[in-house]
Amino acid sequence: MAIVPGMTDLTRPYWENANAGRLVTQRCGTCGRGWHPPLPACPHCHGTDLGWQQVRGDGTVYSCTVVRHATHAALADQIPYVIAIVELAEGPRLVTGITGCAPEDVRVGMAVRACFLRVADGIALPYFEPA
């Protein structure tokens, strides 16, 4: 049983790109700034000419925690798992998981690279692995 993101018109492009193996953030066509999560208008210049920009995929672990107690029945068999906030090289942060190492080995400040985990038909989640 997977937990998959419901989508809105605003968020759907993010997940469609992830499904195609591209990590993107929203970007303002007027002032060029990027941010995540997506918004209906540019929070900097208030422009509404918005697009999506692929990021390099490099990032750093900003914070992390190993979850040892399931707060949802769907997660009981994944305990222990790690949740991380990764800060992309471009600046925005996102909530993610870390693969390629034990949950206990993830450290704040660790260099990571984006990868993708298919969890359901048409849905791949951005994850990160040690760089």
Added chain:
Amino acid sequence: MIRREVAIVGIGQTQYAKALPPAAWDLAIEAVTAALADAGIDPADVDGMCRFAAPFEPVSEPMLVRALGIRELTFFAQSPLGGEALGAVVAHAAAAIVAGLARVVVVYRALSQSKGGRFGRADRGRSEPAGDIVVPEEDNRSFAWPYGLMSPGQLFALWAARYAAVHGLSAEDLTQALGSIALTQRRYAHNNPAAMMRDRKLDWDTYRRARMISEPLRLFDLCLENDGACAYVLTSADAARSLREDPVYVLSATQTLSPYREPMGIYTDDLLTLFPPAAAERLFAQAGVTRADVDVAEFYDATSFMPLRSLESYGFVPDGQAWRYVVDQGTGPDSPLPVNTHGGHLSEAYLHGMNGVLEGVRQLRGTARNQVTDAAVALVGAPAGSAMILAR
């Protein structure tokens, strides 16, 4: 300015327990009725009502207006979110009174987690149908839940882990700091007949060995889950003085909201900056007091990490120093600033900070079980920066 123009004249609460038979509506009526009786005010005379908004607060203004026989509300206001509403409801009540929009304002909070779902369980205790769970997008939940970030405790763990990393704490340093807070608040609760943990001992061994929920936070680093209701009544200072000899004056009340606070900060500029520092400066400037004037603090503590970080955020201890401060000086009765003298959310009960307001009022009336000698000024505040300064 609201400074000393408004006062709390009545407080009321229900029993606090893991599960109470009455529905939230009944609990709200009980607490509000008790607060009005404490104030000596006839419920029919209530003309203002301030509350936390849905989905947090299940009891609406219409439900109380018809159940209490209130003649007419001339002012009502709701505040969104949880901790963000703590001081906001007081600010709204005070503003209404000062502006002449209402004379008697009730603030209430009723919780029936046993029936309405526990905040700590993402599945609300219901069994889901088989198949993938689709997370409807709201407040960026769809970007978090697929990774298993689904409950407040996990988010608080991310805050605490960042704090430890930024300030160079070892896991043991953090355990000692958080444990000091948890144990001190448990000891306060032992003197408090209303506290759910009044008879449950908590020593270092039990604290350390308890289940790790989400590293670095253990079971006793997270608040209780319970049913119950709290309420208090505000009037103008003049009206207050005709009602009782010990009105508790509101010196200031703040609310603050900045980008990505919802519902709790993940994408904020700095994960450790829980609210703009300007909000704390406003709180003190509008009150006309300094940190040194505060005799007791009731800090919203959904987790033990919150009082620790609140000591810094509200300016009592420099950033990065509170972990050492709580180990060396503590938050107990003999410390420079007693914190959560009722046991807090960790050991009295979890009422979204409202029970902290009631304890602040008791401290200033001189009727608290863990009374701070000559307490004259109390700060009641949430880590979200919504807070109030009260004084006798």
